[in-house]
Amino acid sequence: MPEPPVAALRVQYDQIARRLETVGSGMAEREALKHEIIGFFKRVDGLIGEMTQLKDDIRQLVDKYKQLAASTAEGTAPEFTGTRPGIHADHIGASTFIEKGWSLISLGDHAGAIQALQKALQLSPGETQAESLLGWAQMLHGDYDDALGTFQKVLMKEPANSLARINVGYICLKKRIFGEAIEHLSKAIRLDNDKKATLYAHFYLGLVYLQREMYEDAQTFFQKTLQLGPNLIEAYYELGRSLWFAGDQEAAKHTWQEGFKANKFNPWGKKCQEMGDLVAQGQEPPRS
Numbered sequence: 094m095p096e097p098p099v100a101a102l103r104v105q106y107d108q109i110a111r112r113l114e115t116v117g118s119g120m121a122e123r124e125a126l127k128h129e130i131i132g133f134f135k136r137v138d139g140l141i142g143e144m145t146q147l148k149d150d151i152r153q154l155v156d157k158y159k160q161l162a163a164s165t166a167e168g169t170a171p172e173f174t175g176t177r178p179g180i181h182a183d184h185i186g187a188s189t190f191i192e193k194g195w196s197l198i199s200l201g202d203h204a205g206a207i208q209a210l211q212k213a214l215q216l217s218p219g220e221t222q223a224e225s226l227l228g229w230a231q232m233l234h235g236d237y238d239d240a241l242g243t244f245q246k247v248l249m250k251e252p253a254n255s256l257a258r259i260n261v262g263y264i265c266l267k268k269r270i271f272g273e274a275i276e277h278l279s280k281a282i283r284l285d286n287d288k289k290a291t292l293y294a295h296f297y298l299g300l301v302y303l304q305r306e307m308y309e310d311a312q313t314f315f316q317k318t319l320q321l322g323p324n325l326i327e328a329y330y331e332l333g334r335s336l337w338f339a340g341d342q343e344a345a346k347h348t349w350q351e352g353f354k355a356n357k358f359n360p361w362g363k364k365c366q367e368m369g370d371l372v373a374q375g376q377e378p379p380r381s
Contacts, residue, residue, distance in 0.1 A: 102137060109133060187217035194226050203234035221250055225257060237264045255281045255290035262297050266304075274301050292322040299331060304381075308339035326352055326361040333368060334378050346372065 109130060116126055190213035197206035210227040214220060225247050231240035241264050247257045258281045265274035274297065281287075281294040299314035315332035318325060329352025337345035352365030368378055 098140065102140075105133060187213045187220060187223065190216065191220070191223050191226065194223070194230065198226065198230050198233065203230045206230035207234060207236075219246075221247060225254070228257065228260060232260055232264060237267055240264055241268075253284055253286060255284050255287040255294075258284075259290045259293045259297065262294065266297055266301055269304070271301050271305060274298075288321075292318060292325065295321060296325060296328055296331075299328070299335070303331060303335050303338075306338070308335045311335040312339070323355065326356050326359045326365070329355065330361050330365050330368065333365065337372070337378050338380075342372070345378075 109126070112126060116122055190209045194206045194210035194213065197203070197209060207227065207230045210223050210230060213223040214227065217223065224243055228240050228243035228247060231237075231243055241261060244257045244261045244264070247254055248261065251257065258277045262274045262278035262281065265271070265277065278294040278298045278301070281290050282298075285291050295314045295318040299311045299318060302308070302311035302314065312332060312335045315328050315335060318328040319332070322328070329348055333345040333348040333352065336342075336348060346369055349365040349369040353362050353369070356362040357366075372378065
């Protein structure tokens with residue numbers, strides 16, 4: 094196995110450091126050492142530039158992976174969103190861990206992201222961006238109680254943070270705390286300061302009312318979801334279920350057909366087709 098580049102550079106550094114301690118008074122010897130240090134510095138500086146470029150290229154891989162993951166995702170968790178955190182020079186290094194956490198969430202390494210973001214908060218307690226990202230990572234990892242506490246900290250400082258609010262609504266939905274879910278999701282809709290948050294707030298309210306068997310209310314929110322975001326194919330699937338359980342079976346079948354036509358390659362488009370085939374065989378849609 095080849096020696097890691099940093100290890101090899103450290104060996105060279107140690108060699109130069111030892112020679113500095115024993116260098117004589119001769120001009121030629123000191124001049125040679127001076128040129129060696131300058132050359133060593135230039136080599137390291139060049140490698141830093143190359144590694145920085147490689148890191149930027151890896152970020153492009155992350156973005157492409159996110160697009161691929163979004164096209165094949167089958168979960169109902171809010172799609173991870175947000176601008177990549179900017180790296181700024183700080184004496185404690187918290188921003189480096191924040192950026193690392195963002196990248197790990199994008200790659201689906203939620204446990205690794207949690208670790209990185211907790212480190213960021215150790216270095217910079219109460220940093221809102223780190224808390225918000227930590228909440229995302231905890232939620233996507235299934236640590237709902239931890240995520241709920243983290244997002245509540247964010248909302249105490251930023252009550253108008255609609256993305257944090259819909260995440261709280263989603264967690265409450267998963268925990269079947271329907272009253273709190275409705276409260277947070279409805280507030281996100283009233284704020285209407287983030288298009289993605291408004292879209293998901295309608296969708297999750299539809300899920301809340303579907304689970305509560307309030308089918309007409311569920312239909313209203315799913316229909317509004319599709320007006321706001323026709324590409325959220327999952328809304329077709331859930332709208333079809335709410336129509337079916339309300340007794341309008343023909344409308345449900347038509348909705349699933351429309352969902353499949355909207356995107357035949359989307360997992361939820363395929364599920365719409367599968368649901369149409371299922372009911373055509375005389376079976377009932379799943380209740381959950």
